Amino acid sequence: MKLKKVSIQNYRRFIETSLSLADDVTLLAGANNSGKTSLIELLENILNSSKTEFCVSDIPVTLSKEWVDQAYSIFINHFEKNDDREKTIQAIVNDLFCLDGAPGKEKLLILPTVVRLRVDYETNEEMGDFADYIMDLDLNHCSIYFEYSFEVTSTTFSQSLDKDFEKLKSRYEKLSGEKDQNTKMGFFKEKILGTYVSSIIEKCYFADRQFQNKNEMELSHFRKLFNLYNIYAGRPLEDQNVGHSKSISKNVLDLAHHDDAWKAFLGALPDKILQPIEELGITDIVRKVSVDGLTETISSIAQANGGNTGSIMLDLEISEETISSLISQITHAKYDLQGHYLNETSQGLGYSNMIFILLQLERYKRNIDPLLVNIFIIEEPESHMHPQMQNVFGKFLKKYYQEKKIQGLITTHSSEMVRVTEMKNLRVARPTTPFISNIFDFSSFKESVSKDPVLDNFYDWFYEIGFSDIVFADRVIIYEGDTERMLIRKLFSLDDFAVLNQLYIAFVQVGGAYAHNYRTLIEFMGIKTLILTDLDYNKASKTESHIRASGTTNATINNFYEITHPETKPTVADLYEWKKNEGNILFKGCAYLNYQGEKDSFARTLEEAMLAKHYKLTAVEEKSREDWINLRNVDKLKFTIPQEEGQYTIRDIVEHTSKGKTDFMYSVILNNLTKNMLPDYIEEGLAWLKK
Template identity: 25%
Template structure:
C-alpha cells in the first residue's frame, strides 16, 4: 500500500498542484520559492493537526485571497444551491493490492469494483455555507465599527477585508476529512460523492503515519549544544520497550541496581547531617516518618542527562560533540533522528504500525560539503530500505520524500526518483523526470547521453532561473566576464539619464552556464521540459562545397547540427540575413516557432563592421584587432604574432595564430582594464545576453 499522488489546492504557492510519488524515494527539486517546504507543511497541517499547527490567513494562495475578498464584500448573499465550499484542499491517492491487509481501509472504500484499487482521501480547510453566511454578517458589523472609528478620528485608516480575515478566519473555516469516490476507468475524482470521516468517526491514524525532519534543525557547534547527546537518550527510549528486552538493556539495568546499593551507602554518610537536623526539629518519628536518602537511578532519566557523544581521535583524545564541524554534526543528527522516527513508526506500544508510513526529509545538505552530500544520497536508500520491521514479525514499507537544493545530491540520484518543481502560467507544477524517456523515445541515444551527462556534471541547471548552453572551454571561461561587462555598460548607460538599470544585472540573476559541445540539439526536449529561458551560443561553422571550413563570405553551407535542427535546415544565406527577432523561439506542439517573447534563443556570428565571422575567435579578433596588437606580446595563447601587423584577415588569424583557445580566453581577461572597457563583445553574444537579461 502506498501514496501514489498528492494533489494540493490554494495553499501558498500551490494553487492547483499535483505530484506523483514513487514506491520509496521521491526526490523533490527546483529553484528557490517553488513550494517544496509548502508540501511538507500542508501534509503536517492536515495529517497531524494540533493547536500549534493551525492554518493561518497567510496560508491561503494569493489568488484565493482575492476571491474570498470579493465574496465577503459582495452585497449579494449567494443561495446554498449556488454556493460551493471554498478553501485549502489536499487529496491523497492511495493504491493497494491483493497482498495488502485491507482491514484499516475497508470503511474508506467507496467502490467495490475489484478492478478499482485506489482510495482517495480528501482533506479540506474550507468555508461551509452556514459559516459563509455568518462571515458576511460579521463583516458588515466590522465595517460599521470601522466607519465609526473614522468619524471619531479623520486620520484613522479603516481596516480592510484582509485585516478582518487575518484575525477572524478561524471562526469561519473548519477542517473536514473525506473519502472521495474515484472512477478507475476515467481516473477522475467525483467530489459530490464522499464519506465524511468526521461524522462517521472514522480515524485514519492506522492508515497513514506522517513524520518529518525539518531543514531548521537544532544542531549548532556551541559549547552548550547537546543535540547529539540528547538524541542518544531518545534513541534508547524508543529501543527500550516491553517487547524488546534485549540482553544489553537487561545488563544495563542490573548494573544500575548494583550501583544503587553502593551509592545508598555513600548517601547515608553524605546526607547524615541534614537528616539529623530534620530529626532535631521533630520531623522524624521512628517507624513512621524516619527518612533515608537512597539511590534510585532510572535508566531512561540517566541517559537523558548523562550521555555524551564524543569524537575519538586516538586512545587518549576524546573531544565533545560541539568541537566538530556543523556538517558532521548535521549528518550524524539526521541519522540519529531517522533512527528515532523509524522506531516511532513501529508504534511498539500500539497494536500495529500504520499501513502507510511517510517520512519527509527537508534539505539534508544543510552545512555539508559536496562529498558528504554524495555520501548521504548514496546511502539513504540502503538505510531506509528495510522499512518498518518489528521483532514480532510485522513489517511495513517506508515511503519517503527528500527535498533539496543540492546539485550534488541530484547528480548522484536516480532520474526516475526526481520530481522537478517549476512555475508555469497556471502556477507551480511538478514534473517527473522519468517522463523524459518517453519524450526521447524517437532518439533513445539522446536520452542516454543526457542522463549520463547530467548525473556526472551540470546538475545545477535544475536550480537555475535561466540557462546558457555553450560549446566549449573558451565560452565557459569568458561568459562570466562578458556578463559583467554588459552589467557595467548598462549601468553606465542609464545612470547618465538618472534612471536605474532596467533589468536585474546578469550576475545577480540565477543563471546556469552549461557546456554542451556541439550537442545543444540533444538538449532540445530537456530545455522544453525545464521550461526555463535558455540562450544557446554557438558558431556559424560555414563550409565550402567540399565540406571543409572556410570564411563565411566564401561558404556554400554550414556544418552546425544544432542550428540545422532548431531552425529546420535554413540556408547559409538565410542565416546570415536573419534578424535577431527571428532567432527567438517557443515550442508549439512538437515544433519550434519564431516568437520574440519565446523562452529559447540561438545566437551565432553576425555581420559586424562589414564582416561576418565564422567562430568566436574570428569574431573577437575582427572587432578587437587593435587591442590584441597592443598586447600581443603578453598573449600567451598566440603564436605567429607578426601576422597581426601585416593585414591578415580575422579568419586567417583565428585559424593560424591561436596556440590554444583556453589560453587566448585567459589572455583577454588578464589584459582587460578594471572596467573591461578596452575591448568589445562580439555583437551576436551581446544581443543574446541582453535578451537573456530581460525578465
C-alpha cells in the same frame, strides 16, 4: 501500503500541482522559496496535527487579492445602508453565497485548498482500517483515494462575520476620513480577508479514482492511517561545549530503550540499587536528618491547621522511571578514535547532523506499522556538510531506504544530493512566475526520453555531469567553448549585466552537434535558456554572395530551424532573415538560439566576431602581415599571425590562433577590451536573458 501521489490545489505557491512518490526514496529538489517547505508543512499538518492552523498566507496571493478586491464593494455597499447588525450580516452572506438563488449569479468565494492522496496496496496485503475506504474494487488498480479540503460554508462565514462585525464596522467608518485613504482601505480589506479565513473548516473524504463519489470521514480516523515522521531543517545540533541538550546522546539512549536486554536491565536495577542503600542504613539517616531539621518548624505552622498536619521527612523512592532519568543525565555519546574518547561536540555540525539523522531513522524503523502508510521525511540532510560528505551521505541514504524498505521523502538544495539520486526518483520544485511554483516529475521525463535510445543515453550521461546545476538555476546558458564562458563571466561583472550576476545561471558546455538534445529538457522545465553557437558556414566562402548562399554544418541550428521549416536546409541568408523575424526564439519563448548575424560582419565564430567588431572589418577583409603586427602590438592582444608575408583576413588570423583561443580571451579581458569587443549576437542574447 505506499503513498503514491499527492495532488495540491490552491495552497500558497501551488495553484495546481502534484507530487508522485517512489516506493523507496523520493528527492524533492529546489532553490530557496520554491515551495519545498510549504509542501512538507502541508503534509505535516493534514497527516499529523490534531488541528491545522490555516492562515491568510496559506491562500495563493493571486486568489486572495482577486477575491478581496471584488468582495470589498459588497461589504461597502451593505455597510453604507446602515442597517442593523443582523440584517447587514445576512445581506453580505447572501451576496457571497447566492443564498437567494437568483438566476445568473455565481458565488463569490476563494477557490478552496484541496489535497488529494492516492495510496497503493498489494492484493496480498493485510488492509486493516484501510479496507473501510476502498471504493474501486479493481485488481488492476489497487488504490485508495482521499481528499482533504479547507472549505468555507455560509454558516461558518456568518459566525465569523458576527464575531468580527464591530471591528469591520470600525474600519469601515474610518474610510470616511480624507487622509490615508489607500492605507485605510488596505486595513479594511485585510480584516475582510481575515474574517473569511477564520471561517474556513477542514473536511476529509474517501472517494473513487475520479473523486466524483465522495464520502465524508472523521479527521481523526484519516490521520490514524498514517505514520509520518519529519526531521525538520531547523533541527538542534551542537558543536560547542555549551548548554545541556546533548541531542546525540539523548537519541542514542532513546534508541537503546527499544532493546529487550536494556528493558530487563532497567527493570532489575532499582532493587539492585536499593539493596546496598538499605544495608548502609542511608534511608534511616535521610529520614532522621529531615525530621530533626524540620519538625519544630512544621509543628509551629501546623497550629494553623488544627495541629493535624503531622511531621515531614524525606524518603527514598527508587523506581524504573527515576533510574532511567538518572541514566539519561549521566550518559553521553563518545567517539572512539584509535583509543581516544571524544565527546559528541568534537566532530563538528556536519558529522553531528549525519549521526542525528541516522539515529532518527533507526528509531523510526522500529516503529513502522505494516497496517499504516509509513513515510519518513528529511528536510535538507546536507545541512552543515561539505560537498564530498553530501555526496557520500546521499548515496548512503539512498541505500538505507532501499535496504530497510522505508518509503521516504527528502528535500534538498544540494547539487551533490541531486547527482547521487536516480532521475526517476527526482522531483523539482521551481517558480514558474513570481507567485506560483510547480513540481516537475522527472520519472515521467525519464520515461518520455527512454523511447528514444539516443536521447536516453544522452541524458544518462549528462545527468551525472551537469544536470544538477540546471535543477536550481534561474537561467541557463548553453555554450560551445571555454572562451565563451570566460567572456560571459567577465561581462557579468559589468554594470550593463549586473542583473544577471544576481541570478543563479547554469553554464552548460556542449558542442553544436549536441545542443539540440536539450530541447526536451528546456520544454519540460520551461526554463529560460540562451543557446549560443557558431554559424559555422563553409569557411571557404570569401565573398558576401558566396557567404549568403552557403549552408551551415551546425546540427543545432539545422535541427531548430527545421521545427518551423521542415525538410529545409537553410542558407546563411535564410538564417539572417530567421533571426530578423525572431524565429530563433523557440518553445513559447523559453529558449533563444543565437549565432553570428549580419551585424557581426560575416563572422562564423566567436573570435572572428570579436576581432571584426574591434577592428571594424568584415571577417573576410584583408590586411597585410605588417598591419596585423602593428595592431597586435598596440592592443597587446594574443593572436597568431602567419609567418609568410601576404594579405590576411580575420578568418586567417583566427585559424592560426586555433590552439591559443584561451590565451586570446585572457588578453581581451586583461586589457579591458571585453565590452569593446563584445559581439552583437552575444549582447542580443544576454539582453534577452535579462528580461
